[in-house]
Amino acid sequence: MTKKLYLIVAIVLVSSMLMSACGVPAVAPAPAEPVAEQAAPAVAEPAPAEPAAVAEAGKIKIGMISAFTGLFSGFGEMQKQGAVLALEEANYMAGGKQIVLIMEDDQLDNEQAITKSKKLVEQDKIDILTGMVSGDEGLAVADYMKDKNIPVIPMYSASEDITMREFHPMIVRTTWTGAQSMDVFGYWLAKEKGWKKIYQIGEDYSFPWNQSGGFMRGFCRGGGEEVFSVWSPPGSTSDFSSMIASIPLDEGYDAVLYNGGGGDAVNFVKQFVELGYDKKITLIGQSNTFEKPDLDALPVDIIGSYSPHHTADDLNTPEWNAFKEAFNKRWGRNPSAASEFAYSSMRVILRAIDAVNGDVSDKAALVDAMLKVDMTDDPRGPVSLDPTFHSAIENVYIREVAKAEDGTLYNKGIWTVKNVSQFGPYDPETYLKQPIDGNTYPPQKCSDFPPVMLDAENVYEFVEFGK
Amino acid sequence: MELKYIILILNGLTQSAILFVLGSGLTLAFGLMRVVNLSHGAFYMLGGYLGWSVVKATGNWPLALLVGGLSIALLGFLFEKTMLGRVRGNDLPETLLTVALSMIIADVCLVFWARTAITLNVPQYLNPTITILGVTYPGFRYLMMVISILIAVSLWFILYKTNLGKAVRAGVDDRETVSALGININKIYTSVFMLSGLLAGLAGVLGGSYLQLSPGGDTTILTLSLVVIIVGGMGSLLGAVISSLILGQIMSFGLAFAPQYSYFLIFIPMALVLALRPQGLFGRQI
Amino acid sequence: MSRFRINPVKVTFYVIAAIFLILLPYYVSQYTVTTFIRIIYFGFLSLSMGFLIGQGGMISLTQTAFFGLSGYIIGIFGVERGLMFPWPDLMAIGAVAIMAFLFGMIAMGTHRIVFLMITLAFGQVCWAFAAQNTTILRGWSGIRGIRPFVIYGINFNEYQNFYWASLILFALGIFILWRISKSPFGLALNGIRENPRRMAAIGYPVYWIRVVAFLIAAVYAGLGGILAAYNTGIIMPTTIQLSRTIWVLLTVILGGASFFFGPIVGTFVAVWLDVLISGVTERYNLVLGVVFLIIVLFSPTGIIGIFDQMRNDKKFNSIINFFSPKKEKPNS
Structure with missing residues (x-):
């Protein structure tokens, strides 16, 4: 009986290899994956369908890494709310293209943060990476992203070295340093x-x-x-x-x-x-x-x-009041600095995509566009970006x-x-x-x-x- | 300057109070059932969160204490009856079940309660500022000490003056004989596990009032309670009292004089105990 | 089935599995390969824990600390001191071995649940030290910038090369551990698991056998830690936190602690489960917890145990027979 079991698993292995080797063109590697999962030695678990991993042409993917569970999950949630609000206001459209937000939870764990970044980069093939709550998390992700040629927009993560000693040109921080x-x-x-x-x-x-x-x-x-x-x-x-x-x-x-x-x-x-x-x-x-x-x-x-x-709860500018009202309406609570930062970062991303007319293939041009985005109407007050270190002046x-x-x-x-x-x-x-x-x-x-x-x-x- | 030391000692006693309530529950369950309840930290957290909801809805703190404690006792009862009982006598699966339960509880707490730090509001009549001999100290902390002394006394009473306690103590010494004598050991197991849950829930409400509740707090609490029972000796009530007194002072003075290593410091007595007397100060050889 | 007889079906299976794994980077996406790398380094870790549980009956919750220790050594000596391969790696293994030896000497006086608690506490000590020491271990920030090396013109920064290197190391590691567990030493360890007193009475040095087993297991955790450090590029206290230890324990139980390959199968399933459900829901800890609960309650022998049962199950046999034309007598 054991022999037959081995034989069947071996047949599954071979056929999966053949199937994936022949049937998959180089451009869309995603469908190969469920097969690979199934073909594992000794485990013949039916593979669940991969969610939304299939690359869709004409969409721009923004990856967001944050701590939605664990010690800083409060900040993670506020970030999510701010970012989602900005996207909803834009109707998930920018530069004539649809925007897809892919959120990943890193549990404030470095191994997870890097793994999830890899997932976003390698599998989802994101165009922009944002998120990050804690300073250390931001530094870790920025370190991994160094040679990936994908713009990184840290949100609440405030370690100054992200935009100083460990700065690389794909980083744009529209928020703050400690x-x-x-x-x-x-x-x-x-x-x-x-x-x-x-x-x-x-x-x-x-x-x-x-x-x-x-x-x-x-x-x-x-x-x-x-x-x-x-x-x-x-x-x-x-x-x-x-x-x-x-x-x-x-x-x-x-x-x-x-x-x-x-x-x-x-x-x-x-x-x-x-x-x-x-x-x-x-x-x-x-x-x-x-x-x-x-x-x-x-x-x-x-x-x-x-x-x-960089925010105050009683800011009485039209921009802040409008933001506060919209935020309250959507989430039933008052915005915090973390949600404002996420909102404003996401708006910069969307406006930059608008500026390049939805063509995000040239990442350097996208970063340039982000630096030139007009942020004078930011809820927390006018913000501009330093062209050398890509950090906020506010x-x-x-x-x-x-x-x-x-x-x-x-x-x-x-x-x-x-x-x-x-x-x-x-x-x-x-x-x-x-x-x-x-x-x-x-x-x-x-x-x-x-x-x-x-x-x-x-x-x-x-x-x-x-x- | 002397004032400072008095406050430090009082802080140590407050810490001891919460450590004792935590550790006694764990040590009881361990002594009798040989189960290390690794969901003790999660029980603490859930009890605290439930208490928080009660305070938020009614503003009644004693009710919160009651609800927090009893609902965790109920949870302990259900868990023991439906799951732990199935793998009785096999200590490793028993421990693993509690690990699984702690994962589930910690995640469920994230769904129902705020992800930021929350704290139970203690009404003013329970938290007056008390000044004794020129030392100003929050009344609630005195109350916590009193509560934990009450708990210690009633545990002592239950263990040494009631039939349940006699059966429990006999069970600690020799499980086989007790069941052979016709005592329903399963019933005793369930009651002790409930009691342990009750204590964890009470500790959660107390801790959530004097400190705060936040996601991820369960592992810290679990570690602290494990240290208490390792130092005191697993299964020993007196050990839990003494070791929580010692650890409380170490935490308090550690924070004052070496704050950077304060959390690390509490492991030093544990290492000493393990090296010199592995069964703990008052434990018996297992 | 003696282990000296060559079983053609089994050999064919291993050859095909090997080809499948070696050729992996050619026909799956990069992220799948990355996931396999994760399976390999967590596989080392869970093999380490599984060896102690399965062969020695010791649930040790310190293994992640060894996993992290080797990462820290690589960080300190490889990144901050700039030593070249293989020195940081050898030092990492050495440090892990020394630490495991010292700690094993303390902990091996205890058994079962007390051992579990002591190892848990020791793991927490390591975690607390890593989180609070800011001078050498850099506290919460940890050490960043760990990169794989280039030797003999092979650049291990390429994920394919790194995958193959890990795979070879893993295969070698499995083989050696397999031999160890079938050697007289391994059998003595099994005997100690069943009845330490009797083994001591027969004249086995029970204490030292357990210490050595602990040391071997720690080295495996350390190897996993080296691969993990190179793969993630960073070492932080979160690497050795309690939830990771518990997760690894879950993988061991999931696969089947009493089977040699249990931890590996468990890691494989758990890592893929993590990848798949974290894309669907935020509540994957809940899902993992429930899976854990079910496994412990209903199938304490894990996934391999389920397959073992199935092999003896008539209905399942008939399904298998359906695929093979010639009817054979059951041979065991």
Whole structure:
């Protein structure tokens, strides 16, 4: 009996080889696959039909990789909603062609992220890759995409090196870097508020490092003295109260900066308030700390806490209001920065496809078109792209947590700084000579900074929010 | 400065409270059934999420605690009756079933509840700010300590003062003899697994109130509970008490003095115990 | 069926299977080949776990840590120190062997479920260390930019070459492990699985046999880790997280833990299942969990076990006989 089983499997193998070898022209390799699956040694499982893998002429495929499950799935979902909204507004059409969005979940796992990228590139033959939530995920995918000649548009992934030290010409980032908003924030606190010493508690991975790097540069340039930093592992620290209890209240720190987002931020802020520290020392946050929807889980005692970002919940421009309304109508919730970034990235992609009249075969031309897209009507304010590093130059808003009439918290804009680039006030060459931001760089004492980083001329102009 | 240490110790005790509630459930099920319930973390998460829904709908926190605990007990009952019972006595399939269950629960939670961090709102009357001898500390944390002491006492009572407890303890010592004596060991298994589920659900509501609930949190919780019972000795209630007290302080002081390695630090007592006394502080040789 | 008798049907089958696999890059799409590469490196990992479960009765949840360790060594020495092939790879295997030896010495004092928990905890220690050490292992960011090498003019960056190299390594690995499991050592290990006390009484060094088995298994996981690191180009703590360990355990059980080829069949099915259902639904963890549940409840011997049962099943035999014209007497 065993013999016959072997024989049958062998026959299946041979016939599948013959079938796939003869019957499949080189242009459409997809149909060969179900056969190959079936022909595996010893497993004769019926192969399910491959979903939507058949290459269809005349359609433009956009691949989107994001963490829809796992630690950052909240951000992943917001990204998806923003991107889908932009596509629906365009009716899934651009440049006279139909747009297909293929979404893949990487579970925030590098092996999955690379595998899913490979799937999108090799099987789906996508024309554009977008998505990416976390900084590390973005760097990993960008590293893989280096020689693939496919434009990569990271959405919420903010590691600055994607558009700096590991930049390659197929990358276009219409969103942000970690340091971009924090540099302004640090500068503002030191210069305008006159703060000298900050006690920072941060999550120990690349995005907060980058935020901290920006913050420290800005703070020291503005005349600050010290940013004392403590780091804790992301996602696994649940009770921060011991770290909070260790904050020295008598050493003249002007504020505590919590440099983290998501679940960690909720834990930290809640415990900060519960231990009564909100009455003893000021709390400020990084860009994600007080972001919606995590803000809804935070206690009202944090009203007045500052944080910087490229969006503010009470932006009162026609563009933002229209976006907010459309988003609310489609998804039944208010947009967050992550969804706005996804929306705006997707719009850039669609407009670039329009600009090249749907001919996406020349990827370099497509990237050029993206760089030239007019983004002055972006919901979060006018955005333009730096032609050398393909990164965004945009508004930074300093915001404070405020209470709306219905009792919910929101981020109220107080100051606007226009046209901030990823290098802040520095010229790219000087900036890139510095080490990569980490948990030991920049130095905690401003006096240890290289003078060239302190001497840069101020380019920020603080405009009252809404004017 | 002294104030800081008092708060650190209190934090350690709060951590111990939650660790104990988690670990005691796991250790009970293990001691009797030789099943490591690897869905314990998922039970915790589901209990917390259910409690969150109750608080959101009614605003009644004690009700949430009740619902969170009891529904996980019910889940434990169903799981034990329909699946675990089928492979009874074969410890590896039993463990694998719990792994499968944890995968399913974790994914179902993603469908029904927010993917961002959520936290149960504790009403003000349960969370007053209490100042004792100049130390300000949230009342809810004291409440958690009290709850876990109550749980410890009632577990002790159940184990040592009731017929069920006698049968359980006898079962821990010698399963064969107990069934030979005509005691329905299956019934006892089911009750203990339910109790274990109840504790996980309670821990979920407590943990979801004092910390938060977010996707992927189940593996961290599972690991913590495993460390508790490895250090304390598998199957030992006293071991769970002592090891959660030790681990709570290590976590608290670790976060204060070596935050970067805080999560790593809790494994050090585990390594020491494994090297010097593999059965755990209060465990018996298996 | 003695293993010394040549069985023509079986040989024909293996030859055809080999040709099928070797010629794969010529007639399937690139992504199919990529998927086969994944099957190979996860196959190493699940073979490693399956060997311990099937031959030694030890459920070890540390194997992914060895898988990740070799990737980290490649990252540290191959990328950051710039050592040339084969040094990082040899160092990776060496490091895995040393670590497995040390850890095996600690863990082998325990059995069954306690062993499972200890290995689980040890795997978590490794994960926590990888995630929190930012000086050497780069924390959550991990080490990027790992690329296959070029030797003797063969560029392993080409996916076909990489596939063939992995395939050869895998075939060799399977063969060696097969020989090991049929050797006196393997039989002693089987004996220990059934009854460690009796084996000790007969005079076998039970403890050391288990340590060596653990070491061999770890090296297999390490080999898989090397291939995975080259294939994905990056090593991060997520490589060794608990959910991956559980997934690998699933593949072993799915294929059939008690069969030598079970882990490989399981990996094959699980990887393809992953590829197919993740395109259809976001809920593939749910699907995998349910599959896992069903397998454990209804077919503890896994897919191969189902086939084994089918072979003895009349209805199935009649289907097979339908395809072969001449009626034969069942030969076993």
